[in-house]
Amino acid sequence: MGYGRKIFNWIVLSALALALVLELPVRAHAHGEGGDVIVKDIVLEHIGDSYEWHIGKFVGKHVAIPLPVIVCSRENGWKCFSSSHLHGGHSYEGFHIATEGAYAGKVVETLPDGSQVRPWDLSITKTVAGLLINSTIVVLLILGAARHYRKRRITDSAPMGLAGLVEMLVESLVDGIIKPCVGPNYRKFAPYLLTAFTFIFINNIMGIIPIFPAGTNITGNIAATFVLAMATFLVTNLFGTRHYWKEVLWPEVPTWLKVPLPIMPAIEIIGLFTKPFALMIRLFANIMAGHSVILILICIVFVTARMGATVNTSMSIVSILLGIFMNCMELLVAFLQAYVFTMLSSVFIGMAQEGAGHHEKKNDIDNLTTKR
Amino acid sequence: MGLLQPESGLLFWMCLAFGVVLFLLCKFGFPIILRAIEQRREYIDNSLEEARGAREETLQLKQESMHIIEDAQAQRWRILENTRAEQEQLAHQLKEKAEKEAAGIIESARMEALAQKEAILREANEHVVSLAIAVAGKVLMQELKEPQAQEKLARKLMDKVNNTQN
Numbered sequence: 362m363g364y365g366r367k368i369f370n371w372i373v374l375s376a377l378a379l380a381l382v383l384e385l386p387v388r389a390h391a392h393g394e395g396g397d398v399i400v401k402d403i404v405l406e407h408i409g410d411s412y413e414w415h416i417g418k419f420v421g422k423h424v425a426i427p428l429p430v431i432v433c434s435r436e437n438g439w440k441c442f443s444s445s446h447l448h449g450g451h452s453y454e455g456f457h458i459a460t461e462g463a464y465a466g467k468v469v470e471t472l473p474d475g476s477q478v479r480p481w482d483l484s485i486t487k488t489v490a491g492l493l494i495n496s497t498i499v500v501l502l503i504l505g506a507a508r509h510y511r512k513r514r515i516t517d518s519a520p521m522g523l524a525g526l527v528e529m530l531v532e533s534l535v536d537g538i539i540k541p542c543v544g545p546n547y548r549k550f551a552p553y554l555l556t557a558f559t560f561i562f563i564n565n566i567m568g569i570i571p572i573f574p575a576g577t578n579i580t581g582n583i584a585a586t587f588v589l590a591m592a593t594f595l596v597t598n599l600f601g602t603r604h605y606w607k608e609v610l611w612p613e614v615p616t617w618l619k620v621p622l623p624i625m626p627a628i629e630i631i632g633l634f635t636k637p638f639a640l641m642i643r644l645f646a647n648i649m650a651g652h653s654v655i656l657i658l659i660c661i662v663f664v665t666a667r668m669g670a671t672v673n674t675s676m677s678i679v680s681i682l683l684g685i686f687m688n689c690m691e692l693l694v695a696f697l698q699a700y701v702f703t704m705l706s707s708v709f710i711g712m713a714q715e716g717a718g719h720h721e722k723k724n725d726i727d728n729l730t731t732k733r
Numbered sequence: 734m735g736l737l738q739p740e741s742g743l744l745f746w747m748c749l750a751f752g753v754v755l756f757l758l759c760k761f762g763f764p765i766i767l768r769a770i771e772q773r774r775e776y777i778d779n780s781l782e783e784a785r786g787a788r789e790e791t792l793q794l795k796q797e798s799m800h801i802i803e804d805a806q807a808q809r810w811r812i813l814e815n816t817r818a819e820q821e822q823l824a825h826q827l828k829e830k831a832e833k834e835a836a837g838i839i840e841s842a843r844m845e846a847l848a849q850k851e852a853i854l855r856e857a858n859e860h861v862v863s864l865a866i867a868v869a870g871k872v873l874m875q876e877l878k879e880p881q882a883q884e885k886l887a888r889k890l891m892d893k894v895n896n897t898q899n
Contacts, residue, residue, distance in 0.1 A: 410740065431742075482742040489746040496750040503762040510769040515776045531766050551767055552759040560754055584739035588747040592755070649736070 376681040398663040404656045408578045408649055410488045412444040412458065412468065416573050426573075428490055432456060432468055433481035444484070456480070491567065491577025492585070499563045503527060503556075531555055534703065542707035543714060550710050553596055557589060558703040565648060565695030569655075569688060580698070581648035583641070590641035593706040598633065601713035608715075609633065636709055640702060647698050651691040658684045 414426040427445035434440055434455070446453035447468065450460065459469045459477070468484065469477045485493070506527035509520050520528060539554050540547050564585070567575040579585050609629040611619065618625045661680035665673045877883045 408736070410743070482740075483745055484742055485746075486743070488743055492746060492750050496754045499754055500757050500762075503758050503766075507762045507765040510765055513769075515769070515772040519773065528766060528770060531763065532770055535767065535770075548767070552763040553755065555763045556755050556758045559758070560751065582743065583737055584743040585747050587739050588744060588751055592751065 372685060373682065376678055376685065379677075379681055398660060398666070400657055400660045400664060403660055404653050407656050408581055408652050409466065410486045410582070411466070412447060412484060412486055414487045414490060414573065428485045428487065430456070430468060430484040431482075432470070432484065434470055435472065435478065435480065488577055488579055488582055488585075491574070492564075492579050494574050495564050495567050495577075495579060496560070498567070499556075499559050502563070503559060530559075534558060534700075538700075538704045538707050542704065543711040546714060549600070550596065550707075550714075553592070554703050554707055554710075557592065557706060558699050561589065561644065561702055562696060562699035565699060566692075568648060568652065569691050569695060578649070578652055580644055581652050583645050586641045586645040589644065589702070590637035593640060593702075593709060594633075594637035596706075597636075597709045597713045600710070602716060604715055605713040636705075640705055644698050644702055647694055651687070651694050655684060655687045655691065658687055 412430055413428055416424045416426065418424070425448075427443045427448070429441055430444050430447065431439065431441045437454070440454060440456070442453060447456065447458050450457065452471070455471050456468050457471070459465050459467055462477075464477070464479050467479060468482055470480045471477055502523070506520075506524040509524035513520070519525065534555060535547070535551055539551050543550050543554075561580055564579045568578050568580060570576055609632075610626050612625050612629060614625050658680050662673070662677045665676040668676075877886065
């Protein structure tokens, strides 16, 4: 108890100190530029994508890492150039970043006849760069842990350090959700589920850390969660048993629900798609909302900058305290959403793995899903 | 709504990145970790089983040794008991024998004493008798100096004889 109180006091004190330290530059900023802080734009910019990696503003200068733009022009084929050529609305080889319209914020190509089209765009944007960095971290983490076992015999003691951490995670996931949800042949699916968990978890955690090279919003991007949900969909249905497909196409319900109008099969087939859709939306919405809330809370400091020293200082304290709370919350959500994604994927795979004689197992899984 | 619209470039990169990660981890990552965990679990289970076996064996050995010790102790007790009994018996016998001998010695001593006493008495009697006879003879001689006295005596004797005959 005493220890927790000490930490709490420490947090409050440092929030106070931070607020006082931040007070001056923020006010200078607010007065100097004289512009309003538009929270919506800040939030959308942070959770959205961009062609350069904006790190921050130091001594009045924006520091950003230019990233490669890879586009397929309608006329000249594939082009690859640095995004610094497009900085500040400049045009390069007929390409520029649109500022308005349907393609706002994206690279568009101006054709000779003056019309603007969206080329095939495989640019390494900020999100893609973050994705590649995080993927590298995931691979290094797990392969590093796996490499640890090559030098060891089974008679050695359990590993310590990184491998021990990974092993603990793997063991708890396998014993806690994969084995009970997937069923007897869980070994076949455990690598996929563990990969999904690690990938989502690392991306979530890296999204919370605000400084380069972390801080990209990947699992809060619909494309990323779409691919993850698609992977679960494919694994579930490609490895589905005959019993599973029979349950989908010819379920055990009164015949009039199936014969003239295939009501139940239609519902079941829609269900095939709603499950991964729910996975996709759940992860995306949770992470995006978390990022937005943290950003908005931090924006309070800047929004209140023009309301006088007292208001700004007190609101800064509130903002920082709430920001700390939300960051802790997001830490929990980062784990929880990875866990929930893995668990639901396990449940879907387990349902598709059901043999003819496993009815009681299905009930267990149904109970588990409704509980969550 | 831009947020809900997956960007094709990002989809491509995501498919690629996740695909590569999935391939690498499913090929070289998790199976190794899972196998290691399973093998260690098996090894621990086996070790526990072995330990239990060893413990039971030790317990059995301990019990056996306890039995042996108990047997040895019992034997010792038996031997001691036997020895004691034999000793007692021997002592008893010796005592009896000694008593018997002592009794014999005492008896013979008594007998001898008796015999000697009798002999002494007899001798004394004989002595007294001869003394008495001598004294009586002397007395008789004194009394029967006169004939009347002899006669009186003879008569008295005769009476006595007659009385006894009747």
